[in-house]
Amino acid sequence: MMANSYGRPSEGAELVSSLEWMDDDVSSPDGDKPIKVQRYRPGGMGHLGRELGSEDMEEGEEEEEGQGDGNAPKRRGPKRKRMTKARQERFKARRVKANARERSRMHGLNDALENLRSIMPCHSKTQKLSKIETLRLARNYICALSEALEGDQSTESRAFMETLCEGLSQPTSNLVAGCLQLGPGGFVEERPEDRNGGRGGPTVLGGVGMAVRPISYSSPGLPSPPYGTLDSAHLLHLRGMKGGAYESHSPNDCNTPPYDGPPTPPLSIGGNLVPKQSSPHYLPPHHYPPSSMGLYQSARYELPLEMPYDSYHPPHMAPPQMGTVYGD
């Protein structure tokens, strides 16, 4: 079997699946026309001569009407046409073409998704956002920019970051936080507490108008990383709470249902991956709760990093510097 770069079956793999199926006729609620229900039996190889359904019967074989299990209800609906060799071939060809079209369609969809990724504020070629996270982030990005345009918030504000992180998984939130902190054009100013070994994040000055620091706060009752601070993504757990500050009432507003997954650590900074050990604040992956494996997968990549490890501090580490960096 041919395999593409993902190790998946590709061209030429048509008509091969591991499904064995049977047709059942079930009356629709109005009892009018029957609904064909396929019951899958995974793993069987007996499908190989059957994947074309009843149309793949031996030439000249009549439909199984009245055959087989005598207790089985008679098939309703129009009698199927006899399957000739020519029909078999046409059916196969049609299926092969349909598969190719479907592949092509999905590739187009993926290309569009890749284009979307490329304009996301934390686009990274080494740490690819999953499809669902790309869509969530895109939505948040639009909302955040809209609010910024309306003058409600600055792109440097904490609110902007919060909007951006709404509904995202913790790793993605951290990725966004990291990228906005150390994004292109920005530079990191080492603060005194950093030099003294204190816990503090980098301060971003200048840049592209997105110098945003993730929020750091204590949160009783919520799972928290060992270092005792949380970034803005943890606010998401409060958003869905009844009467909470982030409760959403309108499907049209920019609130996003909270992401229910457990918190996970930062993995990327400035579009690159966090080094596995070099940062004094780096927490090895096995210390994290298992979630959002998609981004973990990217941890196998070993960067390249654009900044020295020593200057990196996970977003969690940045204590609030209200009034210093934020726009609000």
Add this chain to the structure above:
DNA sequence: TAGGCCATCTGGTCCT
């Protein structure tokens, strides 16, 4: 080994 993500195949439905 479990769980997340993904590509692919497939049949159904709708539309032209």
Add this chain to the structure above:
DNA sequence: AGGACCAGATGGCCTA
């Protein structure tokens, strides 16, 4: 009839 779109199912890959 055929194409586009969709959702379900499946298996591969990867990481913890």
